[in-house]
Amino acid sequence: MFLSQLYLKNFRNYKHQHLKFNQNLNLIVGANAQGKTNILEAIYLLGTGNSHRTNLDSELVNWNKDNFYIKGELIKKSQNYQLEVNYQGRNKIIKINSNKLQRISDLVGYLNIVIFSPEDLSLVKGSPSRRRKFINLEVSQISSYYKHLLTEYGKILKQRNNLLKEIRDNNIPQHMLQVWEQQLIDTGSKIIKRRLEALDKLSILAKLMQRKITDGKETLLLKYDTKLEINTESSIQEIKEQFKYLLNKKREREIEHGVTKVGPHRDDISLIVNNIDIRKFGSQGQQRTTALAIKLAELEFMKAEIGEYPILLLDDVFSELDEGRRFKLLKVIQNKIQTFITTTHLKQVQEFNGKHKFFKIKKGSVIEG
Numbered sequence: 001m002f003l004s005q006l007y008l009k010n011f012r013n014y015k016h017q018h019l020k021f022n023q024n025l026n027l028i029v030g031a032n033a034q035g036k037t038n039i040l041e042a043i044y045l046l047g048t049g050n051s052h053r054t055n056l057d058s059e060l061v062n063w064n065k066d067n068f069y070i071k072g073e074l075i076k077k078s079q080n081y082q083l084e085v086n087y088q089g090r091n092k093i094i095k096i097n098s099n100k101l102q103r104i105s106d107l108v109g110y111l112n113i114v115i116f117s118p119e120d121l122s123l124v125k126g127s128p129s130r131r132r133k134f135i136n137l138e139v140s141q142i143s144s145y146y147k148h149l150l151t152e153y154g155k156i157l158k159q160r161n162n163l164l165k166e167i168r169d170n171n172i173p174q175h176m177l178q179v180w181e182q183q184l185i186d187t188g189s190k191i192i193k194r195r196l197e198a199l200d201k202l203s204i205l206a207k208l209m210q211r212k213i214t215d216g217k218e219t220l221l222l223k224y225d226t227k228l229e230i231n232t233e234s235s236i237q238e239i240k241e242q243f244k245y246l247l248n249k250k251r252e253r254e255i256e257h258g259v260t261k262v263g264p265h266r267d268d269i270s271l272i273v274n275n276i277d278i279r280k281f282g283s284q285g286q287q288r289t290t291a292l293a294i295k296l297a298e299l300e301f302m303k304a305e306i307g308e309y310p311i312l313l314l315d316d317v318f319s320e321l322d323e324g325r326r327f328k329l330l331k332v333i334q335n336k337i338q339t340f341i342t343t344t345h346l347k348q349v350q351e352f353n354g355k356h357k358f359f360k361i362k363k364g365s366v367i368e369g
């Protein structure tokens, strides 16, 4: 798949901007704070319905305006799709081929995206929430049902946490928890099951990629890290039973603290290289290699799930990788995956000899090269 065109109106620092992209490499070059990432953000929004930088859509509107509009032309399996996002009066209206979508999650499955930004370099050493975000985004993009489950789970969790506090303050009796708890277990277990399935596949791919990048020196293993005693083969029933068991066990303490302490919102992914948990003990080089291996695995994972490579957004990370890693990355993507690279260093991208297009960015306007 590839994005052939993009139009931005009143989006961040762009007033009116029309862009025609190359099917292979698009190099977005410019000094800091000129609007490079804003372009990737708009593309990301067309793919997922949300920004990768903020949950507040109002921040995306140009400061002097009160609405923004983005349009993209997607070509996928020789079909054309027009994707539109219109933000007006605190509402986001999304259209595909001029048909308005009922829910944002209906956008899932059109423009698939893998993004690699400086934040991802901290995937290994960052907090568990960083890794949960990664797996959530991954599974959301292949399943709108999963995206829906996440939203539901968030609501249930909030309700249950409120109830825990009310019980602690003796405002309501403890049995009021039951209904919410059942819902938490049902929805949470489905989320965990899908994460286990996805990680199982991702782990195999990431292992291959890590070996490729390190010339066979490092073996990477991704494992779902949870307080529940489950494994990849666990059935949904087993997950539910474990979840229930732990909630029973921790209920008193949860009431005391007024928060839910078990469930997918507390889980993590362990990253093991040559039998060592590199979340704690990885060198900086290993962290970078692992982040890159996981990103490359994501590309292959999506290809396997949806039958086509997604597009790849590389925000400011290309120059963070050393020459060896850059070379390995290019080998994987060239002539196969539409890629958008932002960088302040013109030099590093001048070494490209494949098909590509330059975009020079200055203060929210673009010169195509």
Ligand SMILES: Nc1ncnc2c1ncn2[C@@H]1O[C@H](COP(=O)(O)OP(=O)(O)O)[C@@H](O)[C@H]1O
Pocket (backbone or CB within 6 Å): 011, 012, 013, 014, 030, 031, 032, 033, 034, 035, 036, 037, 038, 039, 059, 060, 061, 062, 063, 064, 342
């Ligand atoms: N809502 C907005 N309206 C107008 N300008 C904005 C808005 N949000 C950010 N900007 C401007 O966009 C620029 C940052 O764009 P960004 O794409 O992040 O830069 P970079 O080229 O470093 O990736 C800054 O100059 C900032 O002031």
Ligand SMILES: [Mg+2]
Pocket (backbone or CB within 6 Å): 036, 037, 038, 315, 316, 342
């Ligand atoms: Mg940037």
